[in-house]
Amino acid sequence: MTAPILELRGVNKSFGPIDVLFDISLTVRAGEVLCLLGDNGAGKSTLIKILSGVYQPTSGQILMDGQPTSFPNPRAASDKGIATVHQFGGTFPLMSIGRSFFVGVEPARGWGPFKRYDRKTANAVAVKAVRDFGITRIDDGDRLVGGLSGGERQSLAIARAVHFGARVLILDEPTAALGVKQATHVLRIVNEAKRRGLAVVFITHQVMHAMAVGDHFAVLIRGAVAADFKKGEKTREEITDLMAGGASMSSLEAEIEGYMASHGGHPPPPAH
Amino acid sequence: MSDSQSNSQGGAGLGQLMRRPEAGSLVGLIAVYIFFAAMGGANFLGAPGISSFLNMSSEVGIIALAVGLLMIAGQLDLSVGSVVPASSLTVSLLAGDFGMPDAVAILGGLGVGLAIGLVNGILVSQTRIPSLIITIGTMFGVMGLTLGLTVLIHGSTGVFLVPGPAAKAIFGQLVGNMFQVSILWWGVFIVAVYWLLHVSPVGNWIFALGGDRESARNAGIPTDRVTIGLYMLSGFAAAFVGVSQVMTFNAAQVAAGQTFIFNSIMCVVIGGVLLTGGSGSVLGIVLGTLTFCIVNQGIFFSGLDPNYGSIIIGALLLIAVMTNDKFRAMALALAAGRKK
Ligand SMILES: Nc1ncnc2c1ncn2[C@@H]1O[C@H](COP(=O)(O)OP(=O)(O)OP(=O)(O)O)[C@@H](O)[C@H]1O
Ligand SMILES: [Mg+2]
Numbered sequence: 001m002t003a004p005i006l007e008l009r010g011v012n013k014s015f016g017p018i019d020v021l022f023d024i025s026l027t028v029r030a031g032e033v034l035c036l037l038g039d040n041g042a043g044k045s046t047l048i049k050i051l052s053g054v055y056q057p058t059s060g061q062i063l064m065d066g067q068p069t070s071f072p073n074p075r076a077a078s079d080k081g082i083a084t085v086h087q088f089g090g091t092f093p094l095m096s097i098g099r100s101f102f103v104g105v106e107p108a109r110g111w112g113p114f115k116r117y118d119r120k121t122a123n124a125v126a127v128k129a130v131r132d133f134g135i136t137r138i139d140d141g142d143r144l145v146g147g148l149s150g151g152e153r154q155s156l157a158i159a160r161a162v163h164f165g166a167r168v169l170i171l172d173e174p175t176a177a178l179g180v181k182q183a184t185h186v187l188r189i190v191n192e193a194k195r196r197g198l199a200v201v202f203i204t205h206q207v208m209h210a211m212a213v214g215d216h217f218a219v220l221i222r223g224a225v226a227a228d229f230k231k232g233e234k235t236r237e238e239i240t241d242l243m244a245g246g247a248s249m250s251s252l253e254a255e256i257e258g259y260m261a262s263h264g265g266h267p268p269p270p271a272h
Numbered sequence: 273m274s275d276s277q278s279n280s281q282g283g284a285g286l287g288q289l290m291r292r293p294e295a296g297s298l299v300g301l302i303a304v305y306i307f308f309a310a311m312g313g314a315n316f317l318g319a320p321g322i323s324s325f326l327n328m329s330s331e332v333g334i335i336a337l338a339v340g341l342l343m344i345a346g347q348l349d350l351s352v353g354s355v356v357p358a359s360s361l362t363v364s365l366l367a368g369d370f371g372m373p374d375a376v377a378i379l380g381g382l383g384v385g386l387a388i389g390l391v392n393g394i395l396v397s398q399t400r401i402p403s404l405i406i407t408i409g410t411m412f413g414v415m416g417l418t419l420g421l422t423v424l425i426h427g428s429t430g431v432f433l434v435p436g437p438a439a440k441a442i443f444g445q446l447v448g449n450m451f452q453v454s455i456l457w458w459g460v461f462i463v464a465v466y467w468l469l470h471v472s473p474v475g476n477w478i479f480a481l482g483g484d485r486e487s488a489r490n491a492g493i494p495t496d497r498v499t500i501g502l503y504m505l506s507g508f509a510a511a512f513v514g515v516s517q518v519m520t521f522n523a524a525q526v527a528a529g530q531t532f533i534f535n536s537i538m539c540v541v542i543g544g545v546l547l548t549g550g551s552g553s554v555l556g557i558v559l560g561t562l563t564f565c566i567v568n569q570g571i572f573f574s575g576l577d578p579n580y581g582s583i584i585i586g587a588l589l590l591i592a593v594m595t596n597d598k599f600r601a602m603a604l605a606l607a608a609g610r611k612k
Contacts (some may be wrong), residue, residue: 054490077491086490093549094484094600095476103480104492106473115471147604 003066004029005168005199006082013046020046022224024060028168033190033200036244042220044203045087050085051201053077071096075104085167086173087203090157093146097138100145101126101160114204129159132186143225150177151196162189169193170201175209187212207240219243296501296595297544297559300588304563308570316573323450323571325562329460331513333561335532336539337465338509340557342502343540344469344481346549347403349503352510354414355385356529359514361422362434364524369425374439378515385393385511386504388414393500410532418514419526429526435519444519454516462510466554478502482549538585539564542592551600563588 004027013021018097021043028051047054050062053071061068063083064080077084092100099106102122108115116238123141130138133155138148154177163171171190175183190200190213203212210217216232217234219227219242227234227242234242277521309317335352343347359381392410396403422429427530435444447451470473477498478486490497518524543560546550564585571581 016439052490073492075494078492084490086487089484089487090490091548092480092487093604094483094546099476099479103476103488106398106476108473113472115473118473131477144604144605197308209482 001082002030003004003063005065006056007063007066007093008047008050009061009063011047011050011057013050013055014058020223021050021057024225026199026218026225026228027215028199030167030199031194031197033202033213034195035210035217036201036203036220037205037217037239038220038226039244043223044220045172046204046223047220048084048201050087050174051077052082052086052170054086065109074127074203078104078164081166082168082170083161084170085154085157085161085174087176090119090160091145091153093144095145096123096142097130097145097156098126098141099121101129101156101163105164107153126159126164130156133159133189134182134208151179151182158186158189164194165193165198168199168201172203173205173212174202175204175206183209205243207236207243210243211236212241222247223247279525282414288483293557294544296592296599297542297556297563300542300595301559301563301566304566304570304584304588308566312570312573316570319448320449321569321573323448323452326334326449326455326533329561329565330454331411331516331609332511332532332535332539332565333458333558334454334461334513335506335536336543336557337554338459338502338506339536340540340543340545340552342506343545343547344482344552345478345502346485346550347396347499347501347502348407348537350404350407350533351388351394351411351414352506353386353529354418354531355507355510356466356517357524358384358388358414358418358516359511360527360528361514361525361526362544363420363515363518364426364431365422367435367546368433368446374436375562378428378443378503378527379441379516381518382508382511382522385507385509385514387507389507390409390500390506393503394437396503397496397499400500405415415526416604422526431524433518433521433522433524437452442519442520443485444518444522446520452516452520453522454513456513456517462558469554475590479550482546482551492578524590535564536598538589542588544592544596544598546596547593560592575594 004057006028008026009023011021011024013020018249022144023094024047036047038044040214046055050057051071053076055072056072058160071080086177091224092103095103099122107118107125109118110116127141134153135155138152145156147158154174158171158174161171169185174186190202192199192211202210202213203226215231217227217231217239218225219228312321315321345515354430362384363377366372366380367374369487371383388410392403392407395401395406395410399406419429422431432448441453447453469478477488477493480491480493481495481498513532514529517528539558539561540552540557541547542559542563543552544556567581567584567588571578571584
C-alpha cells in the first residue's frame with residue numbers, strides 16, 4: 001500500500017482566540033475522492049486552506065507522500081501540484097479571460113527581464129479549457145471576466161484548477177453556482193481526475209453530488225472530524241443527518257409531527 | 273487586458289477604439305487643448321506654451337506613472353510629496369555641505385526614495401492598515417526628518433547647489449533654453465512602465481493584485497514582494513524628480529513637493545485608472561498627465577483668472593471618473609453580449 005499523497009496529523013487551527021479546527025487527522029489518496037461534509041461554519045474551507053498553503057496550521061503535521069512538509073504560501077502548494085478552487089473569488093472581473101486563467105503562471109516568450117506575456121497562447125488555452133468545460137458561449141479570450149455569469153466564472157476557475165492541478169485537486173463547493181448541466185460536468189471532471197490518478201478533495205452541501213463521486217467521506221462538526229467512512233458504509237439518510245451537523249433530520253421531523261399532533265396542529269415555538 | 277485588445281486585431285475600428293478605457297481621456301485631452309489654444313493664442317501654441325506644460329508633465333508624470341501602478345494594484349502613495357524634497361535635499365547636502373562627488377550624492381538621493389518606498393511597502397503588506405493612512409504617516413515622518421536634519425546640518429531650510437557639468441547635463445539641462453531634459457526621462461519612464469504593466473508577465477500580477485488581493489495570493493502571486501516593489505518604484509520615481517529638480521533649479525527647498533501628492537493622483541484618475549484598483553493603462557496615465565498640465569499651465573496663457581484653472585481641473589476630475597465608469601461598463605457589456 002502506497003503512502004497517501006496528503007495526510008494531516010493532529011492538525012489544529014486557531015485565529016487568535018478563536019479555535020476553528022481541532023485535532024484533524026485525514027488522508028487523501030491518489031485516485032480517490034475525499035468528500036468533506038459539514039454544516040456552515042464547520043471549518044471545511046479553513047481545512048482546505050491549510051492544504052493549499054493559504055493558512056498554516058497552529059499545530060500538527062502535514063505529510064506529502066509520507067514526508068513531513070509545509071506549505072508556507074499558496075505558491076508552495078501549487079508548485080507541488082495542488083490546485084484549489086476556493087469557495088469565493090478566484091477570478092478577476094476586470095481582467096480578460098486569458099489573463100485571469102493564467103494569473104501567477106503566465107505563459108511568456110523571451111528571456112530574463114525581457115519576458116513578454118504571451119497573450120495568444122494564454123487566450124487559446126483558456127478558451128479551449130472553458131469550452132471543453134461546456135461553456136461554448138465563450139470564444140474570445142480577450143473578453144473581460146466581469147461580463148460572464150456567475151456560473152461561467154466558476155467554470156473558468158474550475159477549468160483553471162483542472163488545467164494546473166498535477167496531483168491534487170481541491171474544490172470548495174464547486175457546484176454551488178452551477179446549472180444542472182455544468183454541475184454534472186463538474187462531477188464528470190472529478191471522476192475523470194480520479195481515473196487519471198489525481199487525489200480530489202471535494203466539498204459540497206448536496207448529498208447527491210457527494211454520493212455520486214465520493215470514495216471516502218469525512219464529516220466535520222464544529223471543527224472536529226465527527227465521522228470518517230468509506231463509500232457504502234453509510235446510507236444516504238445517515239449521511240444527510242451527519243451533514244446537517246449531527247442532528248438527526250428524521251428524528252427531528254418525527255419530533256415536530258408529534259408536537260403538532262399534541263398541540264392542535266400548531267408548530268412548536270422557535271428554539272432560541 | 274484592455275491594452276492587448278488593440279494589438280491583437282490589427283486595424284481596430286473606431287468603434288473598438290472608443291470602447292477602450294483611454295478613449296475618454298483622449299477626448300478630454302483634445303477638448304482641453306482646443307479650449308486653451310483658442311484662449312491662449314500663438315504663445316500657447318508655440319514653444320513657450322508647449323514647454324511649460326511638457327516641463328510640468330515630465331515631473332508630475334514620472335511620479336504619476338508609479339503612483340498609477342500602485343493604484344492599479346489597489347494602493348495609494350501620498351508620501352511622494354515628502355520624498356521629492358527629501359531626495360533633492362539629500363543630494364544638495366551630500367554634494368554641497370559634505371563635498372561628495374555628484375554621482376554619490378545623486379545615488380544617495382535616489383537611495384532615500386528607495387528606502388522610504390521599502391518602509392511603505394513593508395508596512396502596507398505586513399499590516400492591515402490602509403495604505404492611505406500609512407503613507408500619510410510616512411509623509412509626515414519624512415517631512416519632519418528632512419526639515420530637522422536640513423536645519424541641523426545646513427542651518428536653514430533651503431540649500432543652494434551648483435552641480436558639476438555632467439550631472440547638470442544629464443538631469444538638469446534646459447534644451448533650447450525652455451525644455452527640461454526631464455521630458456526625455458519621462459519618456460524613458462513611460463517606456464519602462466509600459467513594458468512592466470502591459471508587456472511583461474508581472475503586469476498581470478499588478479492587475480490581479482488590484483482586482484482581488486486574496487485571490488491573487490491564492491493563485492500563487494508573491495503579493496507582498498510585488499507590493500513592496502511597487503512602493504520602491506514610487507519612492508524611486510519621486511526621488512528621481514527630486515534629483516532632477518535640484519539639478520534644474522540649482523536649489524532644494526524643504527517645503528517643495530506637497531503639490532505632487534494631489535497632482536499625481538489627479539493625473540492618474542483623469543487618465544482612467546480605477547481608484548479602487550484592477551484597471552488602468554499607461555497610455556491613460558500619460559494622457560491624464562498631459563490634460564492636467566495643459567489646464568494648469570494653459571490658464572496662464574489664457575488671461576483668465578488662475579482660480580478658474582482649479583475649477584476646470586475639479587470638473588475634469590468628476591467628468592473623467594464618470595466617463596471612465598461608462599467606458600468600463602461598455603467593455604463589460606461587450607464581453608457579455610457579443611457573438612461572433
Ligand atoms: N480568518 C478567520 N478569522 C477568524 N475566524 C475565522 C477565519 N476564517 C474562518 N473563521 C471561522 O472559522 C469557522 C469555520 O469557517 P469555514 O469558512 O472553514 O466554514 P465552512 O465549513 O467552510 O462553512 P461553509 O459551509 O459556510 O462554507 C467559522 O466560524 C468562521 O467564522
Ligand atoms: Mg466554506
